[in-house]
Structure formats: structure tokens, C-alpha cells
Amino acid sequence: MQEEASESCEVTLKLPPFWPQKPDIWFCQVEAQFKLKKITRENTRFDHLLAGLDPPYLENIYDLVDSALTDKYTQAKNRLISIYKESEESQIKKITSGLELGSLKPSQLLRKMQSLAGRSDFSEKVLKTLWLEKLPEHVRSILVIAEGDLNKLALLADKVCEVREVDEIQPSRSQYVPQSTASTNGNSLEAMAQAIDEIRKQLCELRSRSRSRSSSVSRSRSVSRRRNNRPKFDRNGKFCYYHFRFGADCKPEKCSPPCQWEKENENRQRQ
Incomplete structure (x- = not known):
């Protein structure tokens, strides 16, 4: 008990906020911190878990506080994961119909699908087929003839998607x-x-x-x-070509009859 108290007192640890959508990933973060701080005892881990959980999540494991169990942390972890983790059926449904490429890169979409697949029975071949179906046709046509594992294909798909406006310029x-x-x-x-x-x-x-x-x-x-x-010049109009074209800037020697420019100008001055 003295060693356990010493382990708890000497370590300062702040857990990240609980992630109910991905409790298994959250516990990976938590246990990485435990490993770095060399926290190995179940009761010490459980105490840190109690200190880091918000009340809505804490109430799910509160009955373990006064329990005599020697594996309180493991019990609490399994319970929280079972409560909040999506069912395998829901994960499969998201993989097959709930995810779309949208603004994601092909590699990002693949990571999301792999995360949802987790430890389910999805083979890499099945996952590859479902992933390819969600990609644009011009990307898919290149990947189907390429060799390599999914990670290499994802990087290639990212590069293909960078080529824009292929259909607009032919x-x-x-x-x-x-x-x-x-x-x-x-x-x-x-x-x-x-x-x-x-x-x-x-x-x-x-x-x-x-x-x-x-x-x-x-x-x-x-x-x-x-x-x-x-306006086009009218040979039968009131003005000669030069007065029609240049107006008052027309030189007198260029004017040719029967141009009525001077007469029109006199009438305007009288008015």
C-alpha cells in the first residue's frame, strides 16, 4: 500500500477529455500516458480515471469506487467501452453507406474506414473494394491496374486527385x-x-x-x-463624309456639297 501511495503521489497526470464516440481510442491515449509515467498498478490507474472523467461518464463506474475488486481499472475500462462503443453492425453500415469522399483525401477516407472496421472480419480485399467504390471514376480506373498494398494505393489516389479540370480541357x-x-x-x-x-x-x-x-x-x-x-455614313444624308466623320474638326477644304453642316450650324447659333 505504501508503494501504491508513493506511485500515485509522485505522478502528475492530466487525462484528455473523454471521447464517447471512440472510447477505445481514448483509452489508448490514457494508457500511453500511464506507460510514459510508469503507472502500472490497477488502483492507481483507477484513481486517475476517476479524477479525469466528467460526471456524466463517471456515474457509469461509480459503484466500483467502494468495491474490493483488485482490477477496478480494467473493469471500468471494459464497462465504458461496452457502453459507448458503436456496435459492429453500426460500424459496418457506416463503412458501406455512411461514409463518402466529399472534401476528404482518398487516404483520409481509407483511414476512417479502417478505423471503423477495427478488429472486425473485414479483409483487406473487401475493404479495398468498398473504398474504391467511393472514389471518382478517373481515380478508380488508375488504381484498379496498380499494384501495392492499400497504403501505397491511397498515396497514389491522393496524387491523382490533385490533377484538376481534366474533363474541361481535352x-x-x-x-x-x-x-x-x-x-x-x-x-x-x-x-x-x-x-x-x-x-x-x-x-x-x-x-x-x-x-x-x-x-x-x-x-x-x-x-x-x-x-x-x-452609325454608318449615308451618302444621301445631310452631311458630307468628312463632317459626318469628324464634325466641327472637318477642314473647310474637305467639305463637299451638298453638305448642310454650315447651314445647320447657323440655325443652332440663332436658336
Whole structure:
């Protein structure tokens, strides 16, 4: 008892807030702290657990406080996990239909699915199939011919997803497929990743050219519209071409009859 009291008094420990959605992960954090602080006794661990839990969670294990059990911490841990941990059926349902890629990277989605699968009977092959079904078509088409474990495929999928606007810019294949890919092994993840990097660079260049052409065409159209909106010269109108074109800036020697500019000007001055 004296050694146990000494172990409890000498250690300062602050547990993280309890995580009811993932109690098993929370206990991994807690036990990592126990290991670092060399806290091994059940009763000492139980005391730290009591001190760190908020009242709504503490009431689930409060009956163990006065118990004579020698494994209070283990009992409390198993009880909290059994109360708050999702059932295996619920975890499987989330894996199959509750998770979507959304704004996540493919590797992040895979980590979530692996976390939900936990120690269930999901094989890596089944998990890979479910994961691939949640990825975009252009990513899936590359991964199905690639070799490697799930972790390597996840990194490759992240790189593929970085290539944007592939469907918006459709250059011929000779424009953007690197020559090196013709000689690389299609099953080599490193070669595929290098090819994707080259594609990304060339797509950026194509987008830049496309914006430049679009800006040039826009300016040309604007000038054309201004020209088209000008009134056209009427040979049978009141003014000669030069007064029609330059108005009061027309030189007298350029004016040709029957131009009524001077007459119109006199009338305006009288008014």
C-alpha cells in the first residue's frame, strides 16, 4: 500500500477529455500516458480515471469506487467501452453507406474506414473494394491496374486527385501524355506518380494558354462591337463624309456639297 501511495503521489497526470464516440481510442491515449509515467498498478490507474472523467461518464463506474475488486481499472475500462462503443453492425453500415469522399483525401477516407472496421472480419480485399467504390471514376480506373498494398494505393489516389479540370480541357493525347510513360511499366506506382506530376505541369501550362487566348478573343470582340455600333455614313444624308466623320474638326477644304453642316450650324447659333 505504501508503494501504491508513493506511485500515485509522485505522478502528475492530466487525462484528455473523454471521447464517447471512440472510447477505445481514448483509452489508448490514457494508457500511453500511464506507460510514459510508469503507472502500472490497477488502483492507481483507477484513481486517475476517476479524477479525469466528467460526471456524466463517471456515474457509469461509480459503484466500483467502494468495491474490493483488485482490477477496478480494467473493469471500468471494459464497462465504458461496452457502453459507448458503436456496435459492429453500426460500424459496418457506416463503412458501406455512411461514409463518402466529399472534401476528404482518398487516404483520409481509407483511414476512417479502417478505423471503423477495427478488429472486425473485414479483409483487406473487401475493404479495398468498398473504398474504391467511393472514389471518382478517373481515380478508380488508375488504381484498379496498380499494384501495392492499400497504403501505397491511397498515396497514389491522393496524387491523382490533385490533377484538376481534366474533363474541361481535352487536348489530344500527344499533347499531354509524357513520352516516358510509353516505356514505363503500367504496374509501377513510382512511374505512374511521376507521369501524373508531368500531366499536372502540362495541364497548368494549357490552362494558362487557354486563359490568354480567351482574354485576347474577348478584347477583339469588344473592339469589334464598338466598331459595329457606330452609325454608318449615308451618302444621301445631310452631311458630307468628312463632317459626318469628324464634325466641327472637318477642314473647310474637305467639305463637299451638298453638305448642310454650315447651314445647320447657323440655325443652332440663332436658336
